Amino acid sequence: MLQTRQALAAVYADDANLEPMEQRKARAMADFHASYARLKREHWAGFAGYDAYIARANNAVFGVQAAYDGQVPAFEALFAREGRDWARFHAAVAALAAQPRAERDAALAALAAR
Amino acid sequence: MFKRVGAALALSALAGCADMSYYLQSARGHLALMQAARPIQDWLDDPATPPELRQRLELAQRMRRFAVERLHLPDNASYHRYADLHRQAAVWNAVAAPPYALTLKTWCFPFTGCIGYRGYFDEAEARALADRLRAEGMETNVYGVPAYSTLGWMNWLGGDPLLNTFIRSNEGELARLLFHELAHQVVYVKDDTTFNESYATAVERLGGAEWLASEAGDGARGPTFASTGAAANCAH
Numbered sequence: 001m002l003q004t005r006q007a008l009a010a011v012y013a014d015d016a017n018l019e020p021m022e023q024r025k026a027r028a029m030a031d032f033h034a035s036y037a038r039l040k041r042e043h044w045a046g047f048a049g050y051d052a053y054i055a056r057a058n059n060a061v062f063g064v065q066a067a068y069d070g071q072v073p074a075f076e077a078l079f080a081r082e083g084r085d086w087a088r089f090h091a092a093v094a095a096l097a098a099q100p101r102a103e104r105d106a107a108l109a110a111l112a113a114r
Numbered sequence: 115m116f117k118r119v120g121a122a123l124a125l126s127a128l129a130g131c132a133d134m135s136y137y138l139q140s141a142r143g144h145l146a147l148m149q150a151a152r153p154i155q156d157w158l159d160d161p162a163t164p165p166e167l168r169q170r171l172e173l174a175q176r177m178r179r180f181a182v183e184r185l186h187l188p189d190n191a192s193y194h195r196y197a198d199l200h201r202q203a204a205v206w207n208a209v210a211a212p213p214y215a216l217t218l219k220t221w222c223f224p225f226t227g228c229i230g231y232r233g234y235f236d237e238a239e240a241r242a243l244a245d246r247l248r249a250e251g252m253e254t255n256v257y258g259v260p261a262y263s264t265l266g267w268m269n270w271l272g273g274d275p276l277l278n279t280f281i282r283s284n285e286g287e288l289a290r291l292l293f294h295e296l297a298h299q300v301v302y303v304k305d306d307t308t309f310n311e312s313y314a315t316a317v318e319r320l321g322g323a324e325w326l327a328s329e330a331g332d333g334a335r336g337p338t339f340a341s342t343g344a345a346a347n348c349a350h
Contacts, residue, residue, distance in 0.1 A: 005216065012214045021214055058253040059211035063218040067230050068311045075316030086186040090300050093313055097303045104309065 004032040005062045032057065074108040081111070136232075143235025144264070147204070150197035151275035157196050170281045170288070171196055173331075177289050180329060185321045187296040188266065192273030196281065203258025204279050205233040206240035210252040218307070219252065225267070227304025233262065261291055266299035289325040294318035 007028040011021060036054050040046060053061075075093070082088040096104050154171050157163045163171075174193065181187040209231045210219040218230030234240040237258070244254040260280035268274065280291050297317035303309050 060209045060253045060255040063211040063216045064209050067307045069315050070308045071312030072316045075313050093301050097301045
């Protein structure tokens with residue numbers, strides 16, 4: 001799903017492309033559904049428990065996922081940087097929280113790139 | 115890949131008139147939840163409590179201690195009580211994004227700031243909002259969430275309780291959910307859903323892995339997709 005999220009983000013960011021955005025979006029979604037079908041068939045022995053969720057996948061669903069895990073790699077890097085010490089980690093997060101949004105986002109982007 | 119989605123509920127009695135009915139349902143729903151909650155010890159002492167619930171409550175008590183002692187999460191009133199809501203989700207969230215962006219529509223509230231979802235105690239109300247937004251051309255989703263956080267503001271009233279909506283999740287999932295919601299009581303930034311949720315998600319993953327590595331019972335590690343209970347909540 002991360003891959004599709006990134007593909008969609010790239011489609012939406014590229015408004016200079018001559019091919020209509022609608023078509024490129026439809027292709028990214030078709031790829032997504034084909035990958036899911038393959039995963040289900042080849043690795044899950046046909047387990048259908050996620051079919052309804054996958055069928056509903058759209059910008060709102062991908063947007064929620066992005067909100068819930070978009071900065072997780074940065075926080076995991078921060079945890080490692082703080083020596084996997086929980087007290088230090090929470091304190092470092094609180095210090096980030098106190099920063100203005102732009103500085104916080106830049107600090108997290110730098111952490112994610114470590 | 116598919117995860118439970120926790121939530122911070124926008125709670126407030128200090129609302130403008132336009133949103134008054136929304137705030138009223140929030141306050142009513144939360145009050146009902148608080149009234150349904152009883153101390154874990156009451157449930158354990160009650161001979162009518164089924165053995166499997168008793169076992170889950172004792173497990174949750176151990177996780178709560180672990181959260182404080184190992185993960186340095188807050189030692190407060192939250193998750194020392196349990197409530198059976200007799201429904202499958204604590205709240206239902208409506209979310210929406212435009213046709214050509216992954217940016218969630220946000221709603222703004224006095225204490226939480228602007229957040230990318232709108233929670234309802236009544237699923238039908240969440241669906242009605244999603245229908246209206248879809249008619250306006252947005253892409254929408256409605257999903258049930260097993261728990262929400264009151265961000266620590268309600269600890270003086272007993273805090274956030276354990277709920278039937280998640281108490282029977284597999285062990286790893288239950289641990290992750292508790293650690294996630296408790297993280298919201300450590301740090302919460304207004305108007306930055308991604309920061310808040312990513313931090314809580316990192317705490318649940320890292321803390322959940324520590325729990326499984328050092329504390330978990332046999333079989334708790336389970337298959338990768340043992341989290342279907344939580345996914346089912348997402349699928350509402």
